[in-house]
Amino acid sequence: MSQLLAVLIDGLNYSSWLFIIAVGLTLIYGVMKILNIAHGSLYALGAYTAASLAGSWLNQGHSPMGSYAVLLVAAVLVGVLAGPLIERGLLRFMYGKDEIVLVLVTYAVFLILEDFIKLLWGVDPYLLYQPYGLLGSFDVGNLTYPVYNLALIAVAIAVGVTLTWVLARTRQGKILIAVIHDREMAAAQGINVSLVYFVTFTVGAMLGALGGALTAPMISVQPGIGAETIVLAFAVVVIGGLGSLPGAALAAVLVGLVRSAAVHYRPELDLFSIYLVMAIVLIVRPKGLFSAQEARKI
């Protein structure tokens, strides 16, 4: 198999993972203009909850295939518990404040949740490797890939398509776009902006947790995974243009392919590759690939 094909497959695998971890972050920013640093903790909460629930599911002798459903349940659970708690309990009191204040607030939430995770799960890593190999593997040339990687690509596409469809084709999506464009005008038209924020943050939290839950079978779930992830997710969102869904998708593919190419051809550039993409994109388009043109208010 040519090395180029390997670069492509590895790049797409990595891109799908990047998109899943970044999409919730860009959705929340797009609607609420909040750069949610706590997204990293929601990812970690998703991973821990998935490792605990699915681990318990498997230990009790239930069907191993059922563990995939448990991963999804874990993500939903974290989303519907942590999302409303953070949004109703804290963020709603901060709306209207400067964006940087909200960054600091979500950073505080991130720190609190990191310690909460340590209190609840301790510092020992959790392993949930069974679902990763359960679906078998397939060969491409002389390389073997787990089917789970294909499933991740499918999930990433499904999430992207669903969100795009909801935004473009449904009434709720149009309401969301109205709020994105002008919060005050949308409120004047009778849209319950507070409810839109609530739902958006919960869905965003759920997507963050989904990223963690689906990653749990491939990694050692341990303290600190949230911090590593938020940096990558942030880079993807910035490259794509803050708040842009297609931007996040394109940025994920770009970063994934560049990193894969770096590892295959120049491993010493691996560490630098993602930031190289970021630097080049920001030089050419300072607000990211898909940033909307902003009208200046006079």
Added chain:
Amino acid sequence: MRSNRCLLLSVQAVVCIAAVLLAAVASAQDKPIRVGLVTFLSGPAAGPFGVPAKIAAEAIVDSLNAGKVPAPYNIKGFSGTSIELVVVDEAGGATKQVTELRNLVERQNVDFVIGYISSGDCLAVAPVAEELKKITVLFDCGTPRVFEEASYKYVFRTRSHATMDAVAGATYLLENRPALKAYGGINQNYAWGQDSWADFTAVMTALKPEAAITTSQMPKFGAGQYGPEISVLLQSNSDLIHSSLWGGDLEAFMLQAMPRGLFSRSQLLLVAGEPYLHRLAGNVPDGTIVGARGPNGVFAPKSALNDWLRAIYKERTEVNPNYPAYSVALAFLGLKAAYEKARLAAIQAAVPMGAAKDVKEQMEKAYGRPPDEEIIKAFEYLTFDSPAGKVMMKLGKGHQAVTGTAYGTTRTANGQVTIGNIKYYSLERVQPPEGVKSLDWIKGGMKPGKW
């Protein structure tokens, strides 16, 4: 009459001095010796290294304070004075650790510092400890650069540096697989990973220059996703993959590499793999070469001290101690040995007690702590017993410990990973002698030095 009066006065004087001494002893022993313990309590290194080291340190201090450590460490605390721990999180990077060290010394007023797992932190804090004139024992970091590129008076390291990991690993590999043709590596992109790979390739070049290097993968620390790296390793046709990965990175790499069949193509050498074997059961291929960075863990020789460490650690965790737990034990026991040696020397210098039969009793009667200068003098070139065997402070002008080491090969049976075919290497074979830098020694053919 006059001689009786003199005798009476002399007795009174001796009683007064004894009373003062006893008061001094009581006062000195009331005030515990404060030891700052710096270890990872958060972040990726906490689970596999930092927390086991902290648990071990607490168990060791409790055992020392209760006087329950086997001989020659059966005196309570340090010379009868109890020990108090001040624990600090090592997470946050080298700059933060420099500040934390200053806090420990200037605000917490610790008497000694034992700490540091990260090589980067060790390199950063060593000159600061020197500036603060605080005896600091590095317990786990591996980079040989600490004492090869600088000289310190107040800094000690009670475990061997990482050169022996590479030398013994490559020696073991070639003894068991002399026909090896090509090898690659995956190591983290920071001081430990880079040093480990550089040492290993240098040793392999010296021992088997015809073996080809296929690829060197250096993912960032905490990368978590290794898909492209595994593809490159799969395509590299390496007979062996060298890795110094540890913690979550190692576990994630193994979990992702196993289903892709990497280890059916290449044998694996894990420099620091021993602590993870029980956790990765089912995901460690048979025939993996594993080290524990010294004769620690499963490689530790049978002894009363080893039994003691296993018992006190198992009492708290229900598992056997891993190598960071051994490393922290070496630091406490080395410091205790130096402290008590300095104390004994001070007592012998003050009172002619050379003929004293019961040294333990004399030690418990001692008062005040010996000055740092004396402790340093006692620590330099010290040889002390440990749960990992004899430790000799022979490098770095007596500030850097040396031990032998061991490697073995894994085999999974009944869901448990065991290590067999264990081979021990004496320190002469795996360590450069004093005054020779590791890389120079390796490139020069690794001639056994005189110790």
